[in-house]
Amino acid sequence: MILKNATILVIDDDVDVLTALRLLLKPLVKEVVTEKNPSNISFQITQKTYDIIILDMNFNGLVNTGNEGIFWLNKIRKEKPDTSVILMTAYADIDLAIRGLKEGASDFLMKPWKNEKIIETITTILGNKASKNTKNNTLKTHSNEIIGDSDVMQDVFVKLKKVAPTDANVLVLGENGTGKDLIARAIHDNSNRRDQPFIKVDVGALTASLFESELFGYKKGAFTDAREDRKGRFEAANGGTLFLDEIGNISLSQQVRLLTVLQNRQVTPLGSNDAIPVDIRLICATNIDPKVLANEQKFRKDLIYRINTVDIIVPPLRDRGTDITALSHHFVSLYAEKYNKSAFSFDSGFISKLKKHEFPGNVRELQYVLERAVIMTDGAVLKPEDLVFSSIERAPASTSNTTNSLNLDEIEKNAILTVLEKNKGNVSKSAKELGITRAALYRRLEKYEL
Numbered sequence: 001m002i003l004k005n006a007t008i009l010v011i012d013d014d015v016d017v018l019t020a021l022r023l024l025l026k027p028l029v030k031e032v033v034t035e036k037n038p039s040n041i042s043f044q045i046t047q048k049t050y051d052i053i054i055l056d057m058n059f060n061g062l063v064n065t066g067n068e069g070i071f072w073l074n075k076i077r078k079e080k081p082d083t084s085v086i087l088m089t090a091y092a093d094i095d096l097a098i099r100g101l102k103e104g105a106s107d108f109l110m111k112p113w114k115n116e117k118i119i120e121t122i123t124t125i126l127g128n129k130a131s132k133n134t135k136n137n138t139l140k141t142h143s144n145e146i147i148g149d150s151d152v153m154q155d156v157f158v159k160l161k162k163v164a165p166t167d168a169n170v171l172v173l174g175e176n177g178t179g180k181d182l183i184a185r186a187i188h189d190n191s192n193r194r195d196q197p198f199i200k201v202d203v204g205a206l207t208a209s210l211f212e213s214e215l216f217g218y219k220k221g222a223f224t225d226a227r228e229d230r231k232g233r234f235e236a237a238n239g240g241t242l243f244l245d246e247i248g249n250i251s252l253s254q255q256v257r258l259l260t261v262l263q264n265r266q267v268t269p270l271g272s273n274d275a276i277p278v279d280i281r282l283i284c285a286t287n288i289d290p291k292v293l294a295n296e297q298k299f300r301k302d303l304i305y306r307i308n309t310v311d312i313i314v315p316p317l318r319d320r321g322t323d324i325t326a327l328s329h330h331f332v333s334l335y336a337e338k339y340n341k342s343a344f345s346f347d348s349g350f351i352s353k354l355k356k357h358e359f360p361g362n363v364r365e366l367q368y369v370l371e372r373a374v375i376m377t378d379g380a381v382l383k384p385e386d387l388v389f390s391s392i393e394r395a396p397a398s399t400s401n402t403t404n405s406l407n408l409d410e411i412e413k414n415a416i417l418t419v420l421e422k423n424k425g426n427v428s429k430s431a432k433e434l435g436i437t438r439a440a441l442y443r444r445l446e447k448y449e450l
């Protein structure tokens, strides 16, 4: 993390110290909050997640053993283990400094301080945090968190960080719900275009008539409903990143249009004769098997070459071993917080049951299964019986739509019908249960003429 994105809390009972540190840090970091009363620490740290807390060791001026500082340090470490603490004392007490470091403080500063020393200490801690995050099981950017400690995901992170700062076009491949969207966003966040727009278009969901107007824009009067000029998504992404999701689903004629824009690096809005130059970094994603994409009847080779300077293959969850455990902890604490429940622990059989499941809907399916478990469970321990998997695989066998056919399309069609019937035609709920996006469900409804 860089200094200007940091959020810092300063706790000291000396108002002059608070003022001086606020004045010093405010122009350099994202936010500085100051607190005079240490009893408010718990309140402050539940209000916001701080990257760094600067904590005084001697609060009332009478006791200078530093014990009170150590007490508050322990409290912060327990409640917010990810927040780094810098201790401050007016007394050059090395023993206390060592004790503070042993108890988990990140560093120690003496009063009166040197401004450069404080800034250097904060910068070093933020830098260490950033490299720790990338080495650990999480790839963090300012907009999202990608969990994955399996070797395959670690490889994805390495590749992502290598390719992100280049302007290379990237094709992200993977089954539904594997996290392609998150990866695309993380590439943008780690690129030199991070402060420019990130525009996502689900091109697979665009009808033939919308494809061009949405991507290239139009002039007033270009067609009946064009009441005013409208910028296309290419133009909106100018200077930044354009993310075209479900690229494998566009028709051959749409592929030709796209290729022309990518080759010429300019778009001509419908109804206009003037081409507009565009500078975009292109990221595309698809859940279609690369072997199918290689079929020239379905996908133009010249377009594939252009969008696929580098590919990133996101493996299915069932091949990611240890990720299920890390992701489960992540989602359970996320949903416990969302639904105002206290922290959960896992019964020994809980993770084993998750590991035995195939997860055809990948991380999205795991997310929904855990959300449901958190909502439905009353106790503080999650047990195997709290896990209810989607009826998607079981459904065909138990309903009137049952078919003995082993034709994949028919199985898929029946699963969709069953889930839609169960959810009384509600597309959002059905898509959620099937582990696919609404757009993906709509496409299938169209495909099977449902």
Ligand SMILES: Nc1ncnc2c1ncn2[C@@H]1O[C@H](COP(=O)(O)OP(=O)(O)OP(=O)(O)O)[C@@H](O)[C@H]1O
Pocket (backbone or CB within 6 Å): 145, 146, 147, 148, 174, 175, 176, 177, 178, 179, 180, 181, 182, 183, 245, 287, 327, 363, 364, 367, 436, 437, 440
């Ligand atoms: N590694 C991960 N860490 C944390 N959350 C994840 C991870 N992978 C996926 N998710 C979550 O799972 C859900 C599905 O992810 P995402 O939309 O990125 O998948 P996708 O591959 O783009 O899906 P689709 O092909 O259906 O569009 C999202 O809510 C996302 O936040």
